[in-house]
Amino acid sequence: MDAIVAFFGGVSSLGVSVVMPIVLTILGVLFGAGFGKSLKAGLTVGIGFIGLNLVINQLMGTDLAGGVNAMVTRFSLSLSVMDVGWPAASAIAMGSIVGTIIIPLGLLVNVLMLLTNTTQTADVDIWNYWHFAFTGALVAIVTNNIAFGIAAAIINEVVVLIIGDLTAPLVEKSLGLPGVSIPHGFSGAYAPIAFAVNWVIDKIPGLNKIDINVRSMQKQFGVFGEPVLLGAIIGLLIGLLAGYGFLPGANGEPSVLAMAVYMGAVMVLIPKMAALLMEGLMPVSDAASNFIQKHFQNRGKIYIGLDSAVGTGHPVTLTMALILVPVSIFLAFILPGNQVVPxxxxxxxxxxxxxITPIVHENGFRGLIVGVIVLAVGFYIATDLAPLITSAAANVNFDMGGAAAISSICDGANPLTWVITRLGQLGDGIGLVIPAVVAIAMAVWNRMRILKEAKELHAEQA
Incomplete structure (x- = not known):
């Protein structure tokens, strides 16, 4: 077991841009796509991830976050919990005891669910198993029991895999990714909220008629509706609020005009990197689909589970994200009781x-409403979990940069993680029975749905 854990720990440490090409090349060969074609597909995906990370980490993670920090300083706003970001959260998760076994454990759970027809998703995105480990690490702290932490991680994975199944048809239609699902621990947690809010809006006369269509807006406003100009305008506003000048600052701060160009670049480059990911995924996805139809006719459709990065380039998603950046800052400082600065x-x-984008059928109005709700709720969750996250960081000797308390928007504000963690705290772990029963019920229901879908599919083919 130690050797297995060490092997998967070493694989995970290579990073997603190296792990995914290896995994996809192996999968492509197994599914009959051929070595050369599979290798090219895997490398293309790896390059896409490198480009995506460069854009997001530099333009959004550094330049945008720097602008926000300048706004906080300029308006003398003080909050006590620092958002340290997902890289720190993943390091804390994978450094925990649960994290050391999560990859082989997660793969085993996924295989068992595929064999029992309780999921349609073959989740090859093993790097993002850290989301499950994060939940497990927090439960292990509140219960002081590693076994409960491992159980929590498994419950989290089962729920997310089923969410990936249920949203896959919408993902296929909205993103143009046939045979792909997104069983992502962070993105998937907001799907139930999006379904609920979308259902409520459908029942409200007048409100249910409002549709902000980003694609049609681009046509109506001509060049001023183009993503690059929308991004530039938002970047300009953030730069002005941050107090940046029209020339670079003495301490290296970008100019207002640079912020405009940077955010315009985000709107252009992220879709191009996402398109590169899709280009690489298609050969493996097609081969997997053909393989499953040929060898597993009683199992219905099988999806390849991928990182939600493949969907970040959608024009509606990107436009809403840039709008919600200043909104999130505003919420952080007006919500009573919030202590997290994004x-x-x-x-x-x-x-x-x-x-959220495919669930609301690309309606920007509904997407923004859901976005505001999940951000507002997320700040309270991140505030509530901050002591546990700070404790988890101390357990793995994570350098908190002098901060007294830390949290994150990614997973620190995750509603699924919060529910499992707080239920796990009840009765020294006995409360985990509740999410475990829910996960089992979901799995049984999902099996019935999958078998029914397979029967209907085979009847059509006959």
Missing amino acids: LADLACIPYMLVL
Whole structure:
């Protein structure tokens, strides 16, 4: 077991841009796509991830977060909990005891669910198993029991895999990704909220008629509706609020005009990197689809589970994300009781919206309403979990940069993580019975749905 854990820990440490090409090349060969074609597809995906990370980490994670920090200083706003970002959260998760076994454990759970027809998703995005480990690490702290932490991680994975199944048809239609699902621990947690809010809006006369269509807006406003100009305008406003001048600052601050160009670049470059990801995924996805139809006719459709990064380039998602950046800052400072200042994870807002966009059928109005709700709720969750996250960081000797308390928007504000953690705290872990029963019920219901879908599919083919 130690050797297995060490092997998967080493694989995970390579990073997603290296792990995904290896995994996709192996999968492509197994599914009959051929080595050369599979290798090219895997490398293309890896390059897409490198480009996406460069854009998001630099333009949003550094330049945008720097502008927000300048706004905080300029308006003398003080909050006590620092948003340290998802890289820190993932390091804390994977450094925990639960994190050391999460990859082989997560793969085993996924295989068992595929064999029992309780999921349609083959989740090859093993790097993002850290989201499950994060939940497990927090539960292990509140219960002082590693076994409960491992159970919490498994419950989290089961729920997210089923959410990936249920949203896959919408993802296929909205993103143009046939055979792909997004079982992402962060993005998936907001899908139930999006379904609920969308259902409520459908019942409200007048409100249910409002539709902000970003695609048609681009046509109506001509060049001023183009993503690059929308991004530039938002960047300009952030630069002005940050107090930046029209020339670079003495301490290296970008100019207002530079901020405009940077945010315009975000709107252009992220879709291009996402398109590169899709280009690489298609050969493996097609081969997997053909393989499943040929060898597993009683199992219905099988999806390849991927990182939600593949959906960050959608024009509606990106537009809403840039609008919600200043909104999130505003919310952070007006919500009574919130203690988290959004900084590093502002770059994660597009990931938060990836499944929301297809669920609201690309309606920007509904998407923004859901976005405001999940951000507001998320700040309270991140505030509530801050002591646990700070404790988890101390357990793995994470350098908190002098901050007394830390949290994050990614997973620190995750409603699914919060529910499992707080229920796990009840009765020294006995409360985990509740989410466990819910996860089992979801799995049984999902199996019935999958078998029914497979039967209907085979009847059509016959």
